[in-house]
Amino acid sequence: MFGLRHLRLSTLCHGRPASRASASERAKVTKVATSPKTLELLQSFSAPMLSRNPVLHYVFSRMGMAEERGLGLKSLKLRATQVGLPLPGFTWEAPYLILTLYRSTVSAERTLARETLASLSKAERSGWQWLATKDTITSAEYTAAMEVPNRTALNHLKRFTRLGLLQRTGSGPATQYKVIRQ
Numbered sequence: 001m002f003g004l005r006h007l008r009l010s011t012l013c014h015g016r017p018a019s020r021a022s023a024s025e026r027a028k029v030t031k032v033a034t035s036p037k038t039l040e041l042l043q044s045f046s047a048p049m050l051s052r053n054p055v056l057h058y059v060f061s062r063m064g065m066a067e068e069r070g071l072g073l074k075s076l077k078l079r080a081t082q083v084g085l086p087l088p089g090f091t092w093e094a095p096y097l098i099l100t101l102y103r104s105t106v107s108a109e110r111t112l113a114r115e116t117l118a119s120l121s122k123a124e125r126s127g128w129q130w131l132a133t134k135d136t137i138t139s140a141e142y143t144a145a146m147e148v149p150n151r152t153a154l155n156h157l158k159r160f161t162r163l164g165l166l167q168r169t170g171s172g173p174a175t176q177y178k179v180i181r182q
Contacts (some may be wrong), residue, residue: 025107026100033097042097043181044135045077059097076101086132089181108132116163123148125157128165134180 008180041047080101081089086108089100102108109117109129120128123146130145131137143153157177166177 006017025104025110026102029099029101030093030096031099034095039090039092042073045073045087047073081133084133086129087135087179087181101104102132105129105132112165116165119163120159123152124159128160131160131166132177134179136176138176142177 037049065177084105086102086105088102089111091098091100100111106129108163109125109132112120112128117125127142128148131142139150139153139157143150146153146156148156155167157168161168161177165180167180169176169178
């Protein structure tokens, strides 16, 4: 509920109204918006705040109902991390910016394409649920979290990369895997 409350107040302060579609496992908030400069900034939770109505933002801030400038995205990420939920996802379907909030780790798994989901083993599904709560990980972190042998972890990570769920950067011990938000 934290995320939905924040989005309602954010809508009042920053511009056009948002609509909300709720499924049992996730909530989608759709907002008419101008094209984001880069969706990657939103997905990394580092996009700058652009208030379309600074006066309303000031009023709500004085009432203790609006967060300080620039903390909204960081709060969404922090709260999801604190309660062990998948990180929120952003998508752009012109002219709508869509924010997806997950209610459980299983809900991130169920957002995968049917073919992708059907192709994953039980261990890989568990791995994806854990990965959905992260931004970037290493194979050592995955190995420790999943309590699997290093070779198994590497095979899972390669498979997730082939499926387009992860993006591999670096090489050798410096290799990292960035989670691709769906």
